[in-house]
Amino acid sequence: MLDGKVALVTGGTRGIGLATARALAGAGATVVLTGRDEAKAKEAAAAAGAASGLALDVTDAKAVSTLVRGVAKEHGKLDIVVANAGIMEDALLGMIREELVDTTLSTNVAGTLHTVQAAARAMMRKKASPAGDRGTSAGAIVVLASIVGEHGSAGQTVYAASKAAVANIARSAAKELGRSGIRVNAVAPGVIDTDLTSGLTEEAKAENIGKTPLGRLGTPEDVANAIRFLVSDDASFITGQVLGIDGGLVL
Numbered sequence: 001m002l003d004g005k006v007a008l009v010t011g012g013t014r015g016i017g018l019a020t021a022r023a024l025a026g027a028g029a030t031v032v033l034t035g036r037d038e039a040k041a042k043e044a045a046a047a048a049g050a051a052s053g054l055a056l057d058v059t060d061a062k063a064v065s066t067l068v069r070g071v072a073k074e075h076g077k078l079d080i081v082v083a084n085a086g087i088m089e090d091a092l093l094g095m096i097r098e099e100l101v102d103t104t105l106s107t108n109v110a111g112t113l114h115t116v117q118a119a120a121r122a123m124m125r126k127k128a129s130p131a132g133d134r135g136t137s138a139g140a141i142v143v144l145a146s147i148v149g150e151h152g153s154a155g156q157t158v159y160a161a162s163k164a165a166v167a168n169i170a171r172s173a174a175k176e177l178g179r180s181g182i183r184v185n186a187v188a189p190g191v192i193d194t195d196l197t198s199g200l201t202e203e204a205k206a207e208n209i210g211k212t213p214l215g216r217l218g219t220p221e222d223v224a225n226a227i228r229f230l231v232s233d234d235a236s237f238i239t240g241q242v243l244g245i246d247g248g249l250v251l
């Protein structure tokens with residue numbers, strides 16, 4: 001399905017990012033995953049069947065740009081980018097500290113934006129090459145939004161705002177990049193069983209499951225499989241979409 005494609009996944013050391021790296025590699029792509037810690041990134045790359053694991057903090061625009069350019073140079077091109085790195089910290093309105101706003105927005109919003117910008121530059125360079133691939137997809141980008149970015153969530157105002165922004169990065173970038181043959185979509189997971197949601201009490205998990213028609217929490221693989229579809233040529237006429245992967249959860 002993804003034979004011959006070169007893919008980059010940010011925040012790929014665990015959870016949805018790791019499952020996505022594994023799914024893309026399993027479908028035949030050459031995958032580079034990144035993590036904030038180099039040793040963890042290398043370990044995760046080996047576990048996922050990825051080609052390499054590199055250190056990257058997505059809040060650092062220059063580092064993102066340098067890394068993405070380096071990956072495209074090393075592998076001759078860049079076809080797929082999954083901007084997955086993200087953080088979530090809950091706080092009721094009255095408890096929101098400025099530091100929480102800064103870290104959440106710089107990681108989720110600016111980090112995603114840096115990644116999409118760098119991906120677009122690398123993919124457009126490939127499109128402009130005289131290789132004759134005009135008309136075929138020059139690249140596919142997926143960003144990680146969230147169900148709470150679409151509907152809001154008590155105690156998650158900052159995170160929900162950041163994920164609404166992420167969804168609109170996808171919608172806007174899709175409009176800008178479509179004529180260059182680059183597709184940009186977002187996935188909006190519901191409650192997925194990862195380290196990010198490990199702080200949920202059993203009561204809160206049960207409550208979410210109760211509101212989910214499919215009657216369970218999501219797995220990282222549920223999200224990874226949808227991302228694998230969105231970056232594949234099977235999704236060649238899909239762009240600017242925010243795909244819910246939530247078992248039908250109604251918040």
Ligand code: NAD
Pocket residue numbers: 010011012013014015016017034035036056057058059084085086087088107111144145146147188189190191192193194195196197
């Ligand atoms: P996770 O905490 O298990 O993994 C997040 C990854 O992002 C980690 O590898 C972490 O090191 C990395 N990361 C965080 N900040 C970074 C930074 N500044 N630079 C580089 N990497 C950084 O979380 P997850 O559940 O796998 O979530 C992955 C994405 O999916 C996130 O964007 C999250 O907001 C989103 N999401 C998750 C859920 C869920 O229920 N788990 C729901 C909706 C959306």
